[in-house]
């Protein structure tokens with residue numbers, strides 16, 4: 283048996299990153315990319331020195347019962363799938379991958395915003411299904427994006443990248459809500475203004491884009507009551523985490539015309555997307571693609587490599603969250 287740290291990677295990663303991991307550690311990969319059950323994750327936590335999970339894994343308190351693992355190197359910036367308190371309680375270090383997926387996630391939010399406003403999903407389906415009967419002045423009329431107001435919930439890296447795109451690319455006015463006070467000079471760089479409450483942002487925006495973390499106090503942050511505060515024709519964009527939005531309330535709001543539409547990249551019980559949502563035309567649905575570019579997925583993997591390498595070299599991992 284080698285004396286190198288034993289590592290389990292829970293899903294298939296970009297090949298080049300797996301090669302680097304294999305050079306440095308004694309690694310078990312998931313070549314078939316089949317998601318691990320909670321029981322398999324619990325067993326891995328009891329057997330390996332490091333486990334490298336991602337958003338499709340669930341790590342509730344129960345999986346930590348017999349844990350011997352020293353570090354969880356999460357592949358992803360969001361880590362609400364890991365019970366951080368339980369990991370901390372047994373002295374497990376947790377790291378994530380901030381920074382490297384900022385632009386690509388903001389790009390997907392922008393893709394959703396433009397797609398829902400301009401009915402791109404509906405239009406694509408019409409052409410593909412052979413139902414397009416030709417140009418006409420009243421065909422598939424959407425909503426103009428340029429010059430409208432964007433409301434951002436969560437003004438961290440990704441929220442700011444979204445503000446930048448919308449302000450400089452589409453002359454949009456930007457308002458936002460953030461838990462802590464943002465330096466007005468920083469906000470002004472994106473033509474953005476901080477408001478005191480989520481409610482104020484919802485009421486004043488034509489588009490609302492969510493960029494806050496999931497889990498904890500943010501679960502169902504956008505519920506029926508808050509959806510009812512949005513302008514009737516407004517659009518909700520979610521590239522953050524599915525649980526930030528009460529999905530049932532959103533379906534009702536879309537069905538009743540409480541809001542104009544939604545663009546979603548994340549869902550409450552991925553990969554299950556409620557049929558009621560899939561049936562609606564006023565929603566654009568993507569399969570959690572925020573960070574899905576070759577460059578970003580490589581960079582995320584290399585961040586995990588840096589974190590676990592630092593840890594096993596006795597150094598502080600650069601992206602430690604617990």
Ligand code: DGY
Nearest residue numbers: 337358359360572573
């Ligand atoms: C992230 O990094 O949080 C992405 O959503 C993928 O997990």
